[in-house]
Each structure stands twice: as C-alpha cells, then as structure tokens.
Amino acid sequence: MKKYLIFLFILYTCFLFSQEILLNIKDKPNDDGSALLISWDTSQIISSKIIIERETSDGKFITITSSEEPIGTFEDGSKIITGIRYEYCLTAYDSNGEIIQITRTTGESSAQWFNKDKISLLIFALLITISIVYYIFSARSGKHLYIRKIAGLESMDESVGRATEMGRPILFIPGTLDLDDMQTIAGLTILRKLAQKAAEYDAKLIVPVCRSMVLSTAKEVVKEAFMKAGHPDAYDPNSVFYLTDDQFGYVAGVDGIIVREKPAANFFLGAFYAESLILAETGFASGAIQTAGTAMPSQLPFFVVACDYTLIGEELFAASAYLSKDPHQLGSLKGQDFGKAIFIIVLVIGIILEISGVHFLKDFLTLH
Amino acid sequence: MGKSKQIDRRWLFLLIFFGVALPLIFTIGLPLETTKNVQMVYDLVDSMPKGSKALISFDYDPASMPELHPMAKALVKHCFDKDINLIFTAMWPMGVQMVDDIINQLKDDYPDLNYGEDYVNLGFKAGAMITIQSMGKNFREVFPKDMNGNSIDELPIMDGINNFSNIGFVFSLSAGAPGIKEWVQIAHDAYGRPTSGGCTGVSAPAMLPYINEQKQLTGLLAGLKAAAEYELLINTPGTATSGMDAQSIAHLIILIFIAIGNINYWRDKKAGKKGGK
Amino acid sequence: MKRKIPLLITFTVGIILIISEFIPHKPFGQLSGELEIWFLIISGFAILLGQLSLFKVNILKIKYKQRDWQFYTITLISFIIMVTLGFLWGTGKSAGMLGQGEVISNILGYKPFDYLFHNIYQHLQATMFSLLAFFIASAAYRAFIGRTVESNLLLVSAVLVMLGNTTLGSLLTGWLPESLNFLHLPKISEFIMTFPTTAGQRAIMIGAGLGIIGSSLRIILGIERSYLGGE
Numbered sequence: 001m002k003k004y005l006i007f008l009f010i011l012y013t014c015f016l017f018s019q020e021i022l023l024n025i026k027d028k029p030n031d032d033g034s035a036l037l038i039s040w041d042t043s044q045i046i047s048s049k050i051i052i053e054r055e056t057s058d059g060k061f062i063t064i065t066s067s068e069e070p071i072g073t074f075e076d077g078s079k080i081i082t083g084i085r086y087e088y089c090l091t092a093y094d095s096n097g098e099i100i101q102i103t104r105t106t107g108e109s110s111a112q113w114f115n116k117d118k119i120s121l122l123i124f125a126l127l128i129t130i131s132i133v134y135y136i137f138s139a140r141s142g143k144h145l146y147i148r149k150i151a152g153l154e155s156m157d158e159s160v161g162r163a164t165e166m167g168r169p170i171l172f173i174p175g176t177l178d179l180d181d182m183q184t185i186a187g188l189t190i191l192r193k194l195a196q197k198a199a200e201y202d203a204k205l206i207v208p209v210c211r212s213m214v215l216s217t218a219k220e221v222v223k224e225a226f227m228k229a230g231h232p233d234a235y236d237p238n239s240v241f242y243l244t245d246d247q248f249g250y251v252a253g254v255d256g257i258i259v260r261e262k263p264a265a266n267f268f269l270g271a272f273y274a275e276s277l278i279l280a281e282t283g284f285a286s287g288a289i290q291t292a293g294t295a296m297p298s299q300l301p302f303f304v305v306a307c308d309y310t311l312i313g314e315e316l317f318a319a320s321a322y323l324s325k326d327p328h329q330l331g332s333l334k335g336q337d338f339g340k341a342i343f344i345i346v347l348v349i350g351i352i353l354e355i356s357g358v359h360f361l362k363d364f365l366t367l368h
Numbered sequence: 369m370g371k372s373k374q375i376d377r378r379w380l381f382l383l384i385f386f387g388v389a390l391p392l393i394f395t396i397g398l399p400l401e402t403t404k405n406v407q408m409v410y411d412l413v414d415s416m417p418k419g420s421k422a423l424i425s426f427d428y429d430p431a432s433m434p435e436l437h438p439m440a441k442a443l444v445k446h447c448f449d450k451d452i453n454l455i456f457t458a459m460w461p462m463g464v465q466m467v468d469d470i471i472n473q474l475k476d477d478y479p480d481l482n483y484g485e486d487y488v489n490l491g492f493k494a495g496a497m498i499t500i501q502s503m504g505k506n507f508r509e510v511f512p513k514d515m516n517g518n519s520i521d522e523l524p525i526m527d528g529i530n531n532f533s534n535i536g537f538v539f540s541l542s543a544g545a546p547g548i549k550e551w552v553q554i555a556h557d558a559y560g561r562p563t564s565g566g567c568t569g570v571s572a573p574a575m576l577p578y579i580n581e582q583k584q585l586t587g588l589l590a591g592l593k594a595a596a597e598y599e600l601l602i603n604t605p606g607t608a609t610s611g612m613d614a615q616s617i618a619h620l621i622i623l624i625f626i627a628i629g630n631i632n633y634w635r636d637k638k639a640g641k642k643g644g645k
Numbered sequence: 646m647k648r649k650i651p652l653l654i655t656f657t658v659g660i661i662l663i664i665s666e667f668i669p670h671k672p673f674g675q676l677s678g679e680l681e682i683w684f685l686i687i688s689g690f691a692i693l694l695g696q697l698s699l700f701k702v703n704i705l706k707i708k709y710k711q712r713d714w715q716f717y718t719i720t721l722i723s724f725i726i727m728v729t730l731g732f733l734w735g736t737g738k739s740a741g742m743l744g745q746g747e748v749i750s751n752i753l754g755y756k757p758f759d760y761l762f763h764n765i766y767q768h769l770q771a772t773m774f775s776l777l778a779f780f781i782a783s784a785a786y787r788a789f790i791g792r793t794v795e796s797n798l799l800l801v802s803a804v805l806v807m808l809g810n811t812t813l814g815s816l817l818t819g820w821l822p823e824s825l826n827f828l829h830l831p832k833i834s835e836f837i838m839t840f841p842t843t844a845g846q847r848a849i850m851i852g853a854g855l856g857i858i859g860s861s862l863r864i865i866l867g868i869e870r871s872y873l874g875g876e
Contacts, residue, residue, distance in 0.1 A: 030669060031669050031674075032671060032674035032675070033669075033670075033671075111669060111671060111674075112669055113668060113670045114667060114668060115666075115667055115668070115669050118666065118667055121666075121667075122667055125663075125858075128858055129858075129862060132858070132859055132862050133862070133866075136866075136868065178688065180684060182856075182857045182860055182861065185860065185864070185872050186856075186860060188871070188872050189869065189871040189872055192871040192872075193871075211691075211695070212688065212691035212692050212698075213687070215691070215694060215695055215698055216694060217872060220873070221871070238701070238705060241698050241699070241701075241702040242694075242695035242696075242699050242702075243699070244699075245692075245695070248769075248770045248774055249769075249770075251773055252769070252773050256716070260713055274774065274777060277780050277784060278773070278776050278777055278780055281780035281783065281784060295849070295853035295856065297845075297846040297849045297850060297853075298846075300849070302781075302784065304788075305784045305787065305788040306784055312849065312852075313849045313850075313852045313853035313856065314852040314853055314855060314856035316853075316856065317853070317856030317857060317859060318856065320860070320863075320871055321863075324871075326868070328863075329863060329868055329869060332859045332862060332863050332868065335859065336855045336856065336858070336859040339855045339858070340851070340852070343851055343855075
C-alpha cells in the first residue's frame, strides 16, 4: 500500500511539473509556410517575464519575443523556411531576474494550397464572375440589352459643342490617384471618347495629370483618339502634361488653369479626395459646364452640388460600356446587376437570421 | 440651381473669414460633450497594459495639419501617459515631418522619454498597401532601419516586433489614400489587430461604415471636433478646443446664410405666384 | 502585335493576382508580392517622365512668351531651388553632397530645404486646403434650398448635423435631462451619420465594388481596351 502511495505521489509530482509551462508551436494555417504560431501558458508558475528564443542554423538562439503576460500567443514570421524543424526555447524569469524554468519544443511550418478563410470570398467572386462572363457571351448572340440613360454621359456632345462654339478649351481631370486605381482607368476610358469628339469638333483639350504613370497612358489615349477621329495632325503632345504629385499643389495648378484659360467644359472623372470641391467650385465660378464622376462616396455630395452632371459610383465604371454600346461590354453590366441581386438577397437573409439570433451566415462571410 | 436672387458669395467668404479668425483670437469657450466614436478610441488606448506597443502611422501632410495635428498630439500624449511604447511610421512622405513636429511639441512634457526605448520613428516607406502588407509578413524587411539609420535590431522598443502580432493596436492619422482604409484592410482584416484612426471631417462619412460589429475600426476621430473631445477626455485643452469656437461660429454663419437663401427662395416663389403665370 | 502583347500581359498578370488571393502556396503567394514591387519600380522610373514633362511644357510656354509666362518661370525656379538645396545639404537628418550644413542650419534654425518646407511649402498647402472652408460655405448656401420634399429632408438633416458637429449643439441641448439624452443634438447628429448616411455610403460602395469587378474582368478578358488607346 505504501509503495502504491509513493508511486502515486511521484506520478502526481511529475504531472504537476509537466503542467508548469506549456509551450506550443503550430504551423500558421492558410499561409505560404512563412510563419509559426507560438503559444505559451506559464500560469502554473509565478514568473514576471518570459523570453522565447529560436535556434538558428548555426546553433545559436535568437530572441523572438518577450512578454510579461503569463498566457499569450505570438506569430513568428521572421525568416521561417518551410520544411525545417525549428527549436524554440522559453525561459521564465522571476521578479529578481533569476531563471525559474526553461522549456524547449520544436515546430515546423508548411504551405497550404488553399486559403480556407477566404472560401466565402471565392464563392461570391465565382458567382459574380460566372454571371458577368455568362452575360458577356449571351450578348454575343445578339440579344438586345437595355441600358438606362446616363445624363452625364449624354451631355458630352453638348459640352464639346459648347466649347467649340465659345472657342474655349475642354479641361479633363482623371482624378488624383495612380493607374493602379480602377477609377483612374475608368476616367481614361471616357477621356478616349471625349478626345475623339474634341478632335471631330476641332476643340482644344487640356489634360493636366498628377501621376507620371497616368501621364504616359493619357498621352497614348488622346493620341490614339485623335488618330481614330482622322485628325492626327491636330494632336498636341503638350495638351497632356504633368503638374505635381502633391495633392494641393495639383489643385493650385488646375485652379490656375481654370481661372486663366476659362475652359467651357470641365470633366472631373476619377478618384478624388478633399480637392473635389475646390476644383468644382472654381469651375462653377468660371461658368463652365461641369461633369464629374467618382466612386469616392464622401466626395459625391460636393460634386452633386457644384457640377451640372455627376456619375455616381458604378456609373463611372459603366461609362465605357455605355459610350461604346459594345454588346460584350453591355453584357458585363447585366452581369454586375445579377451580382447586385445576389447581394440584396444575401443581405435580406442575413438581416433576418441575425434578428433571429442565428449567426452562421455572418460568421461564414467574415474574413479572418 | 435656383434662379432666386443670391447674395454675392464674396460676402459669405468675408464673413467666414472673420467668423473663423476672431474666435481664434478671442476664445469664447463653448461647451462640448463626448461622442461614442471618440470614447471608443479613448477606451482602446486606456485599456492597453503598461509597456504595450502601438503603431501610429502619420498618413497626412501639412495641408491637413490644422485638423489632424491636434488629434495626433492628444493621442500621442495619452499613449505616453499610459506608458505605451509608440512606433511611428508614415505612408505619406511628409508624414515623417509631422511625427517630428509632434515629438518636439511634447518633448518638454516628457523629459524622461528615450528614443529607441519609448518611441521610434521608422520614417516613410513608399508602396502604400503593398508596404502595409509586407509589414504584416515581416516588419524587419520593410523597415530594417529607423529614420536615423539605426538598425532596428539595436532598438529595444523593436524587440520581438516581427509583424503586427506584438502590436497592441494600430492607429492611422489619415488625410486620404493610403490611410485608414488600407490599414483596416491589412492590419485588422488580414491580421486581426485592433485598428483605429483619425481623419479629416470631410472624409469621415467614408470611414464610418468600418465602425461595425466586426470592429474593423475601433472608433474614429473625425475632424477638429473629435480632436477637441479627445483633448477634453485627457484633460488637456489644446488647439482643437480653441479651434472649436471658430468652427462653431463658421457653421453658424453658414446656417444663417442657408436660412437667408431659403427665405429668398420662398419670397421669390410667392412673388411669382402673385404675379401670375 | 502592338496591342496583343499588352493584352496578353494584362490577362496573365490579372489571372495570377486573382489566383494568388486564394492560393498562399509558392509560387502564387510570392508572385503577387513580386508583381506589386514591379509596379513600384516602374512608377519610380515614371516619376522622371513626369518631371521631364513638367520642364518641357513650362519651358515651351516661357520660350514662346505665352500669356502669363511669368508664372511658369516661378514654377521652374521653385523646382530648381528645392532640388538643389536638397542635393547640397540634404533634408532632416540625412546629409547632402556638402554634408549637414551646420553653419546655415545654425542661422536659419533648419536646413535650407527644411526651412523652405516649414516656412513656405507647409503654409501654401494649408492655404489651399483652407479654401475648402469657403467653398463648402458657398456650396451649402446654394444647395440647401427646400424646393421639394427630398430637398427639405436634406436641409433638415444638414442643419441637425451641422449643429451637432459643433459646440453649438451642446450649447443648445446640453441642458436637457439624461432621460432626454436622445434629443441631444450631438447624439442626433451621430445617429444621422452612423445609420442613414452609412447605409447610403455602403450602398454606393457595394455598387462601386461591383463596378470595379466588372471593369477588371473586362480589362483582364481584353474586352475593354480603351485604356490602351484602342476600341
């Protein structure tokens, strides 16, 4: 019996000690294998600080993190290579800086072929993509696709005509962001059509830009448009020019152009920030007919107030399809509408489920 | 646009000028109360344990200084009071000077603060979203050195900072892009870090959708008023508090002009009816 | 051929970037990062193109003595001064070709570049931004006229938000008891901004998001080519 009790005591002591520090190394899920997740629990011992180190290829230990919290997690993403087993060492110190205990463990990272956290995103992306591609191809079969009138785009002829009659230039601003923003590209697609019309009417076009990448693209777009209109000789390479990357420096430059050149028509199509109203109000004061378009929700009210026509959000992106009347492009708009229908359905279901206290849809749609 | 008689807008400009300038010289001291979004930011900073680390990105330039600088100062002051170690970055080139300016303003109040231990200025890095994404993967590759050319391995404040994991919260003081939106998408959405921000009053409506149940944004300091509220919360009235009088008077002038505009419109409409068609 | 190669590049890069969003494994995870760095490098080179354009356009205007040519001279002179000062003595703590310029810094209180930055550039920027206050006032005066039911609604919400966003709101309703907290103008303003405004903003964002997906697909599939100058 005594032996039995001693055995139980030893077993219990071992159990207690084994519980003192927990150090866990796990592969970070859904990544390219460049990180390991470290978690520790030193709540069983009274430590005031812990230091976690990792062994390098030359056998030395480098500090990865330190903490005063007894329980915590840390993501080690510094130079982790897939397939290598790394040894980690946790050292717990007391308030005097004396080492209480050292625990070692190992872990290995691996890369995943699919990010499961983004499954909801993939499903929606696929649904919308399939619907857009489907409608693009169905448009090919000659099916008539209706598109409502967009006043801002219909007015282009009026603006160019007015500029020609008055003998004043047309000003085009493709926003203040770079070419990696889709709004800038949408603005440039409208510029192509506008430049073509300006060439046909023999109106002067001014395009000051605030990004160098946009400069080269806008130049190419205007040049091609003049060639397409049959007036390559009318193209002035200096009509598209760079001012500055600086937001308000650019505004000052454009305002100067508006005041000096007094354009008959102003087009502000692209991404805008606080400069939107400064530009539009200066244009309004100069008496120009103004068309604006942006997907920046906070700038839309300013444009609505100061401009004659405003393309709101998606209308800016629909402009290219609208102006070209190309069935393929129109088909893609129909696909977008289908996407919108999906959103509305999911939103309504989501609201009902949330009110009913069922949260699975919200959890499913949340990106982690 | 209405065809009703309108007052020459230059009169309005003149009144706005005096309406803003005079209260800045002669302070009135109108009362102020705290709103929910500002309280959320305050609570976030207040809940941070002593010695924790926060990343504050200065994503603005001198143009937005009047609105964003007071809130930057109040926030940094609150963090220093709470012994939170601050890592400063800038996604806008001019942001670096903004950090320096704030530190210079607060230096006398906190003589014991040590560079490299209590705060560090990592400087500007081009690349916007790409830079933030790379910071999430490996901080040290994006910022191997600080503003002064010191290796970040030698700075005690950077011990254990390899990505966003050891950062208590991320705060972006933003005047546009890159700014709050980009930080939310990466620091919160991809890495799950509590993220908050301060922006100009004009851009606030675009940021509000991010204050939701998922706490993509933990509160928001929007414009001068939020800065004044924050100053009130930390009991340090500053430029925002004095600027609020100016803002209030300017708003009042606008409201009076809106009223005049409407009266003119209704009078013209009435006169038109009386005159017959 | 001139069109086909860019279209092929667009298609390949577009597809790779979409795939890399869902596949973190090598080489996709890394490729997207690499391509993003390429964009940075190319835009770095393009800055030179912008500066050349700035010089060319301004010099031509000065050369042909176009109307207001003096302004263009100021632009060029300011540009040259800032670049030269930056090169010679650097900015902030970084040294220039002639070192840190301690002597000048002692006189000016800053390095020459920083001196101009703090004393001219900073104020010019703030001035331009300040124009917004005046323009918002004139735009609000024009816009908020109660012509229809909708514009009346807009007018009322604008007044409530304006009052609530300033100390005037607290002054007017601050005396209300706690039980009538919901009538506090700052609270009403916050409600308008948080719910109706945010709902509208979200709707616009969803529409714009779908527009971006549609436009991106058109560009990736080569249906939309006008950004290349073609149909």
